[in-house]
Amino acid sequence: MTKRIIWKFFGAFVFLTLIAVFVLNFFVSLKLRDHFEQKITRELRSNATLVGDILKDDLTEARNQDIQDKVNTLANKLDLRITVISEQGAVLADSEKAPASMENHAERLEVARALKNGFGQSTRFSDTLNYNMKYVAVRIDDVNDILGVVRFALPLSEVQLQIQVIHRVVLFGAITTLIIALTIAYFVSKTITSPIRQMQQTAQRIAKGDFSGRVRIKSKDELGQLAKALNAMADELQQKIENLKRMDTIRTDFVANVSHELKTPLTLIKGYIETLEDRAIDNKEKTQKFVSIIKDHANRLENIINDLLSLSELELSKDSLAKTTFDLKALIDEVALGFGHALDTKNQTLTVSAQGNDFKVTADADKIEQVFVNLIDNAIKYTKHPGRIDISIRQDAQDLTVIVQDNGIGIAPEHLNRVFERFYRVDKARSRQLGGTGLGLGIAKHIVLAHNGKISIQSEPGKGTKVLVTLSRK
Ligand SMILES: Nc1ncnc2c1ncn2[C@@H]1O[C@H](COP(=O)(O)OP(=O)(O)OP(=O)(O)O)[C@@H](O)[C@H]1O
Ligand SMILES: [Mg+2]
Structure with missing residues (x-):
């Protein structure tokens, strides 16, 4: 089996599409992940601010037990861990551990940032809970005082889980795109290569002689x-x-x-x-x-x-022609005269008519004579008596045309284009009986062609035959 060009095209398409899809996928995933993380952070931040608002009064009045109760309820509702930290870093309440057992949190990155800038976040391994966590902290202010910090903690795995969902959607999109692109690629390759294949098969047939x-x-x-x-x-x-x-x-x-x-x-x-x-x-x-x-x-x-x-x-060779300039009409008249006896015996008449006054041609006179001898001989031979043979000469700017016309037996169309072949005779027996060999028209044709002229024959069985000879004057 020969290698098919379609697979080259298709392979190139597949390669390009794969690259395009993967590059696109990479950037889309990156962008989506970014966007999603920001969204989660924003949500956590606004929720933390809200929780801070709820705890404001309790914080101002240092009602630690109330704070702890509210933190428990809210953490439960929001499904995350909430820690409330004082300006000094002491843990005031925590939804998962007793605050008294917890160390000072002032140094925690997100807390330090929140105390300084109002908001802070970080991602790190939690020693308390034993897994990676995302922390978001918000400072709670009261006019000029800092009341403390509310910190939310969310297991990172949960964030990653949501990002994975996004990844899966993007991947699904990529695979769908890939399938559609490949189907299109296949058909495009096919449209391009099918004519090539057709031509290759035809060329192969030609090479084999078909x-x-x-x-x-x-x-x-x-x-x-x-x-x-x-x-x-x-x-x-x-x-x-x-x-x-x-x-x-x-x-x-x-x-x-x-x-x-x-x-x-x-x-x-x-x-x-x-x-x-x-x-x-x-x-x-x-x-x-x-x-x-x-x-x-x-x-x-x-x-x-x-x-x-x-x-x-x-x-x-055409060079064997002995060209002279002579009067074509005079030559034809002379040839016709030579057939006087034959015409008389067959009771036929021959006329020569001419249009114009200048019948000079430059040609081989002996050969041209042979042409008209053959044509007139045929006209007489293949015409029953009493018959008429008319020769007319027409003159153009460049050429002279001689028409030899008879009202004889004519030639059937299937023989017409073969009579110029050597030895070709329509009716062999009859022609031989009349003394013909089938060479006359072949010779006439060759002489005319050697002079760069034209010769043609028209005929209708039973009506007669017309032979036209055109010779250039020069
Ligand atoms: N004017 C004509 N009318 C009818 N048939 C013709 C005429 N001229 C030629 N043919 C046919 O064409 C054949 C070929 O002609 P061509 O002149 O080549 O040969 P030929 O006359 O048979 O023999 P040759 O001319 O050699 O003596 C003739 O045998 C004849 O059948
Ligand atoms: Mg002849």
Whole structure:
């Protein structure tokens, strides 16, 4: 199992959240504890002041027994220890021990402070009670006299118990926050990492040669753009691979076709020569007939080989073009003239029309002638008589466009984009019977492309075919 990026994100989130929660918790606890202690002290102080008020008269008149009784009752009600101390430090009353048995309290920190400032507090171990205590002492005044000190004592454990409750509440809050934060962190990590994961899986499929996968991410951020780029790359690769595959089949087809096309006339030639050897050699008439057939097939072989040569020559370099400047319309008129006989035998008419007055182009005239020979040858071959072939020339600022249009048998759409391939014939038997090898349009296309021109074909079965050739004037 590979390490997943989500856990890196999530780990970082967890770490940050933990730090944040603990730091916050620490300060909140500290502050709350402070606040709470102050509150307890304030309460004790005001209660002690109140007790002092209650004891004022008794103190003035030194009614020690009354003081002791009241101290007992009040300590009981307030649930803490109360001690009353004279200005000299003598214990006058105490809610838990006999005052007579207690030593002088003037030196006790909270008492000394209360006598001096009116209020004092301290926290210390009580020898009398044997545990940590919090002491709060308040001075009792009567106009100019000091009547004594009222001291409250509270076990520290009780204070701490209350503070612990606060701690627990804060801790509970922290844990709740932590859980909520982590849940959010998990989902945020997931939203960030899921597109990454999707892309990783798609890329892996592409690496294995499956180009069909696409990433579905619509966000406009960097991830969205990355996904878009990945999809574009997959599109491009898929197209390239398909092209390569197509080229490969074209190549194998080509080799098979060449062999076949060359083999057929050769087999025939061989057959005629053998027959000639066996029997016909003495018959002059027969010999002449055979030789003429052999010559026809040899011519056909030569034509095919010439076509193939000119194709590979065109593919090898564009530099082999012998460019001159000539009048394209004049060239087409001349080519058309050469087809006079063929047109007459098939009872077809051919017209050449032109728009404009300047048909000069700079190109390889022999090659361009070959293009139109092939196109007109096709138009005649694949049109039943009586047919019409119209050639029109249009002139633009930059280019000349020639349209060769016939009203012949046409080409079905499924064949249309393949007719430029070498040896591709829609109807093999028929085409061969008409003397075609399937190289004409392939040659035409290569010549036009070598001139940086454009060639396209439009056709409708039964209606006719239109081939458009665009050549740049320069
Ligand atoms: N004008 C047209 N009308 C109908 N079909 C056509 C036309 N031109 C070409 N085709 C079809 O396209 C195929 C390829 O044409 P192409 O000129 O390359 O070969 P070909 O005419 O069969 O042989 P070649 O031109 O080498 O003698 C033809 O076999 C034919 O089926
Ligand atoms: Mg042809």
